[in-house]
Amino acid sequence: MIKNYRLAKVEQREALRCGLLDAASRLLVSEGLEALTMRRIAEEVQASTQVLYTLFGNKEGLFEGLYREGFDRLRQQLEAVPPSAPLDRLLNLGRAYREFGQSNPTYFAVLFSQVIPGFTPSPEIIQEAGPILEVFAVAIQDCMEAEVLAKADVSQTAKVIFAAIHGVISLELIGYLKKQSDQPELSQQIFELTMSSILKGLAMT
Amino acid sequence: MIKNYRLAKVEQREALRCGLLDAASRLLVSEGLEALTMRRIAEEVQASTQVLYTLFGNKEGLFEGLYREGFDRLRQQLEAVPPSAPLDRLLNLGRAYREFGQSNPTYFAVLFSQVIPGFTPSPEIIQEAGPILEVFAVAIQDCMEAEVLAKADVSQTAKVIFAAIHGVISLELIGYLKKQSDQPELSQQIFELTMSSILKGLAMT
DNA sequence: GAGATGTAAATAACAACGTTATAATAAATA
């Protein structure tokens, strides 16, 4: 009986935690980073700001939850890429990553831009990025075994490919790849060219 | 006489403007983004916050000045790269970019991270990035003429190379390329591997 | 030259933010 009470307690607590994170997530997506204030989040679930501090400690703690959520969404989007020939799959993973950034720009900013001035993501949070790199790593491993990529350190290769892709999308989201006055240079072209180039380069021994 | 007074006025005004931007720049480098508040900047030159608003309008206006300064510093660092064989020069330009990011992480954040929640850089500011891409473009043009890179659209190629390099440095600065538990993976290795791979890929017809 | 005028600066205030001290309320323990 007492145990049930306690269990209910922690469950309720966890539910409240999830509800707050969910509200924060919704605010982030629908109204952007500006709307993501402690008062606004609390108001969204009709609670006081105090609960945010008992559950998350401070705003950084709440952001850690958003990190996890963001990485999870990204991972799910990557894992939803259907199987295909090794190299095609790698290309499609890259395209899925781009699509994630474009459809969730605010989450992308939370994950990869420093949206809180003095806040550097903790080692624990950085470790949350592991599964994303892992998805790329297995696809790369397949490519190496199919001999469409040169055999090399898989982890390093994954980081190289991920970084290149990430660079294009970062610049694109800020607006640095927009056309300047003359011909309309499509960001997608740059993206595809970057992917094909880096893969070509990594295919050589 | 009257003209001299007016001239002196605008000169004084411009001097004050430069002084404020300089103070902001110093604060940004020495104490980071957290210290970059309107009150702190004004205090640094012993003035009231009001002058900041008459000269820059608001904080975003002041940040536009920092954008220009940041891009200028980056351009200078790139132009300081000594001439060498085309491909070597391109590699050294990449390394200079990396060095800029590592020695000026806060400026890097201003230029490429969205440090003000609701603020997207204006087209004018984005155009400030032109000279940087241009430095890469001429080096790439040389590489194409020397036939160490395949002939292609120079502007597009510049963006591809820049994006790949930028991706590595972005991830590195946030901390995502740090070693995870086992072998100490040097970020520099990833950087060099990314550059050589993308250049190899772009060398093929 | 004296008063009107318009501009820029200093001061103080405002709204909103993250955070915390205080007080009240519920629950667990003895």
Added chain:
DNA sequence: TATTTATTATAACGTTGTTATTTACATCTC
């Protein structure tokens, strides 16, 4: 039942960007 603990709501504090108000001052008009 009494007491201690934990959690919440309320209100407040300090700081932020920004603005209203006042004050100083240089310029223009008569």
